[in-house]
Structure formats: C-alpha cells, structure tokens
Amino acid sequence: MKVYAGVDPISGKRHYLTETIPPGRTAAKEAEKARTRLLAQVDERRNPRTRANVDQLLDRWLEVVEIDATTRMGYVSKLSKHVRPVLGKLPVGRLDPETLESFYATLRRCRDRCNGKAYLQHRVEGEHNYTAKCRPHVCKPLSASTVRQIHWILSGALNRAVRWRWIAVNPAAQAVKPAPPHPDPQPPRPADAARILNEAWRDPDWGALIWLAMTTGARRGELCALRWHHVDLAAGVLTLRRSAYLDENGELQEKDTKTHQQRRVALDPETIEVLRELQARYLARIAELDLPAEDDAYVFSPEADNSRSSPWKWCNG
Incomplete structure (x- = not known):
C-alpha cells in the first residue's frame, strides 16, 4: 500500500508512505485499513516528510543553528567521532528511543563501540610491522557527561526536525539519558x-x-x-x-x-x-625597543610589544 505524502524537502522528489500487507484471505481488508491509517497520518501531519538520514539532518541543523564558535567545534567533533559512524545513514523517521538508548549504552561500555571480542588495536593504517603501539584493545567507556552532551546535541537537531515537519515527534525527548555525574572538584592542596x-x-x-x-x-x-x-x-x-x-x-x-x-x-x-x-x-x-606603550596590548604575549595574544598551550590547555 502506497500513499502520497508530499514532496521531500531534501531530495525534491515525491514522497510516499508505504506498508506491506501479507497475502491471504483478509489482505484486501488489511490493505484498506493500512490505507486509511496512512492517509490519516498525512492529514494530521504525523508522517515523516522526508527520507533524509541523520547525517543530512545534522548537516542542515549545523547550517542554521546559532552557537558559539568553540561550542560548534565541540559539537562537530563529537558528532563526527561518535554519532555519524553509527547513526549517520539511518533515516530520521526510523530513529526511536530504543535505538538512542541502545546507542548510549554502547558508548558507556566502550567509546570505540567494540563488540566485546578481543582484537589488536593498530595505531598505524595500512600494512606495517607490528610495533609497541599495536596493543590489544582495552574497552574505555565514554563518560556519562559526554554521553549526555551527545544526547542534548541530538535532541536539539531533532527538535528542529519536528519544527520543520521532517518528523512528528522528537525521539530524544522520550529516550532516557545517563544521570548527571555528582560534582567532585579536587583542587590542589x-x-x-x-x-x-x-x-x-x-x-x-x-x-x-x-x-x-x-x-x-x-x-x-x-x-x-x-x-x-x-x-x-x-x-x-x-x-x-x-x-x-x-x-x-x-x-x-x-x-x-x-x-x-x-x-x-x-x-x-x-x-x-x-x-x-x-x-x-x-x-x-x-x-x-623604543616602542610606545599601548593600552590594548595583551597582558600575556609571546611578542616583545605584547601585540599578539599568547598562542602557547595556555589557551587550549
């Protein structure tokens, strides 16, 4: 059963909702029920308007979202390293709370998303002689705070998808995210x-x-x-x-x-x-140096006249 659902805003092609009915005596009746259900979704705008995947949503969201430059860099890094390799090709309409919670659990077990099997982790790509850097993989879980950040990034992108009517509801709003870590500052004595x-x-x-x-x-x-x-x-x-x-x-x-x-x-x-x-x-x-003192000179600088901010490790830790 196929029902026309408008034009896909990403591809510009006609978008259809489809459902497969198994053959049998009641196939015609079940097909009519499916048709009624799909038409109701279209009429009530509860249907996904696009077949766009998560990668396409994230690209579009990063184009329009207004965030600080350093925040953007952090978002892009986390999405590229953790989200896109796993969820990037998944259609946005198929993303559900169960998928998100399973994804979060995987990251909390191992940030490299291993399947639990032992393997040798290489530090050099391509053919090479084994070195001391080629070591057995050891699972390192992603911290709860980082997983929470990933959750909020996805939630923000999916909120825009709802606003754009790409999807009807935000699955991240229903997914359970890791609990916030308890503050435990440990300043030097x-x-x-x-x-x-x-x-x-x-x-x-x-x-x-x-x-x-x-x-x-x-x-x-x-x-x-x-x-x-x-x-x-x-x-x-x-x-x-x-x-x-x-x-x-x-x-x-x-x-x-x-x-x-x-x-x-x-x-x-x-x-x-x-x-x-x-x-x-x-x-x-x-x-x-016979140079004038400038009020806008930096307090900390590698230049003799303090005309440039320090590019040392101070700024990036």
Whole structure:
C-alpha cells in the first residue's frame, strides 16, 4: 500500500508512505485499513516528510543553528567521532528511543563501540610491522557527561526536525539519558599549589599567569585575551571581557566570554603586586625597543610589544 505524502524537502522528489500487507484471505481488508491509517497520518501531519538520514539532518541543523564558535567545534567533533559512524545513514523517521538508548549504552561500555571480542588495536593504517603501539584493545567507556552532551546535541537537531515537519515527534525527548555525574572538584592542596607556583616562577611571566589563574578563577581563554586596559591596578579591579580560542585551523581567535557577560574581579594586594611587576617588565622591554606603550596590548604575549595574544598551550590547555 502506497500513499502520497508530499514532496521531500531534501531530495525534491515525491514522497510516499508505504506498508506491506501479507497475502491471504483478509489482505484486501488489511490493505484498506493500512490505507486509511496512512492517509490519516498525512492529514494530521504525523508522517515523516522526508527520507533524509541523520547525517543530512545534522548537516542542515549545523547550517542554521546559532552557537558559539568553540561550542560548534565541540559539537562537530563529537558528532563526527561518535554519532555519524553509527547513526549517520539511518533515516530520521526510523530513529526511536530504543535505538538512542541502545546507542548510549554502547558508548558507556566502550567509546570505540567494540563488540566485546578481543582484537589488536593498530595505531598505524595500512600494512606495517607490528610495533609497541599495536596493543590489544582495552574497552574505555565514554563518560556519562559526554554521553549526555551527545544526547542534548541530538535532541536539539531533532527538535528542529519536528519544527520543520521532517518528523512528528522528537525521539530524544522520550529516550532516557545517563544521570548527571555528582560534582567532585579536587583542587590542589595549598602545599601542592605552592609547589606548582614555585616551579612555574622559573619563568616570571608563566608564574604570573598561574598565580592569576589561581587567585581569580578566570578561564584560560579569558586570561589569554586579557589586555592592559582591562586591568585597573589603582582600583585593584580586573575586568574579564573577552576569551581567546584556537579555531579549526589552529589560528588564535577571540570571542565573548563563555557566559557572554563581562565580569569584574577584585584583586588582593599580592596579586596587584604580581601584575605591577609583570607590567614593569613589559614597559622596560618596549622602552629598550623604543616602542610606545599601548593600552590594548595583551597582558600575556609571546611578542616583545605584547601585540599578539599568547598562542602557547595556555589557551587550549
């Protein structure tokens, strides 16, 4: 039984709902029931409007969704590594809560989605001599927090699919996601923090960065984007306005802070003194180069004039 259901918005072809009726004495009656049921789905707009697969939905969703640049990079990475290889070719209309929950369970057993059988995991593609890097596979589960992130990414894309009438309901809304992990922060003990600072202070600029991270709680990217006009040493206030990040090409870029809001942080006397010494080194350096001091110069920079944000590991961890 085949019922016309409109034009597929992805392929532009005529889209049909189909159902196969087994032969027998009641085949005609069952076919009429199927026809009535399919027509009702079309009339009530409960039918999938497209045969598009999950890959096509994700591509379309990433085109229109408005998200932060670093968030987008994280989404693309998780989708490419975990979702597309398993669910990418599955038609969106066939995605159901059972499939999603089975997918989540697989990731929680092994992030490489192995079938439980022992095998040798190669680190080099193609023909090669076995090396120390070719080791037996050991299952490593994906963390519950990462699986939850994957769930919310899929849920967002499927919500758009419902809005676009590609599907009638969002299967992710009915799927059970992993429970959120219990917060368990483990900051370094005072003695450990002091030891870290002592080691870092072999390079005074690096030590100043570690000190500022410990005393202000600022994120790495926020410290990398910090400029001298954001620092008011007289008032003892630090303003966090921007954040630095590495894009998909490895180029350093700037964006809003993670919360899209600026923050003002009060500085203690010791931190003010650390920043005064850092600024004095900067001023002495540009004086030797006969360069002017710029208000928009970065606080931490690999350049002598602090004209460029630090591309070191500070921004990307």
